[in-house]
């Protein structure tokens with residue numbers, strides 16, 4: 662019998678290098694057996710050396726993509742990545758309410774507050790940070806900032822487990838249900854520890870730090886692995902734990918591509934189905 666898979670929607674930018682953005686999200690949804698839906702927000706000119714520029718998609722086209730897939734196909738979970746401008750963020754937030762996606766609905770919503778590429782190029786206009794805090798975080802089931810984004814959003818510099826906890830508490834104040842403070846950039850630790858909290862539960866997800874230069878798309882892949890598990894009905898702690906195991910293997914099997922930073926690889930699951 663033909664079975665329709667669960668669906669996950671990514672609202673994010675394109676990476677011409679294929680390692681981050683909607684390309685990473687679709688690779689990850691596919692590897693996790695979920696049908697990926699896309700609302701494209703921006704087209705970046707990008708390779709392994711960095712981002713040379715980007716052009717935003719008109720706001721009405723962004724929101725029309727969300728409505729088109731949500732109204733016809735249904736969305737089991739959604740995530741955001743690069744949103745580029747305050748105008749796009751505000752319109753996406755309003756549209757998500759209209760199609761009943763977000764923490765107060767049955768459809769979980771993950772916000773990966775992408776501000777810059779790992780090579781340091783801005784992917785968000787400066788004035789848009791406040792819109793992420795006020796428009797998206799209160800609607801989010803989970804937010805997944807890395808340590809640079811944590812500093813931009815809260816002013817807290819995470820240097821150890823105690824400051825990671827302080828940052829998570831500060832982020833919860835913006836109104837998301839759960840916060841995941843990713844520890845991939847805490848370079849002096851032997852393990853990569855991500856901290857997940859909803860204000861009552863505090864869960865440390867720890868795994869070995871894998872020695873590789875090739876981590877492009879790691880944050881997008883982590884957030885879309887979480888979104889895949891949520892689309893399949895997992896609760897947030899289970900989805901994050903599953904995604905942590907998934908991203909570890911993706912980092913382990915990351916490959917060199919181009920002269921700069923290569924991408925993490927969601928392909929391992931397809932090569933070793935289980």
Ligand SMILES: Nc1ncnc2c1ncn2[C@@H]1O[C@H](COP(=O)(O)OP(=O)(O)OP(=O)(O)O)[C@@H](O)[C@H]1O
Pocket residue numbers: 778779806807808843844845846853854855868869870871872873876877878879880881883905908909912
């Ligand atoms: N070298 C590594 N070994 C194992 N796990 C890692 C490594 N680097 C990152 N991770 C894990 O990958 C996930 C993404 O973390 P990270 O903090 O790097 O996000 P990010 O900065 O948004 O990603 P990126 O900018 O690389 O796309 C986290 O679960 C983190 O613990």
Ligand SMILES: Cc1ncc(COP(=O)(O)O)c(N)n1
Pocket residue numbers: 673674675676681682683705707742743775777778779780784876877878879880881
């Ligand atoms: C379109 C797009 N979205 C997100 C990222 C962040 O990924 P990374 O931090 O690995 O550069 C990116 N580089 N490009």
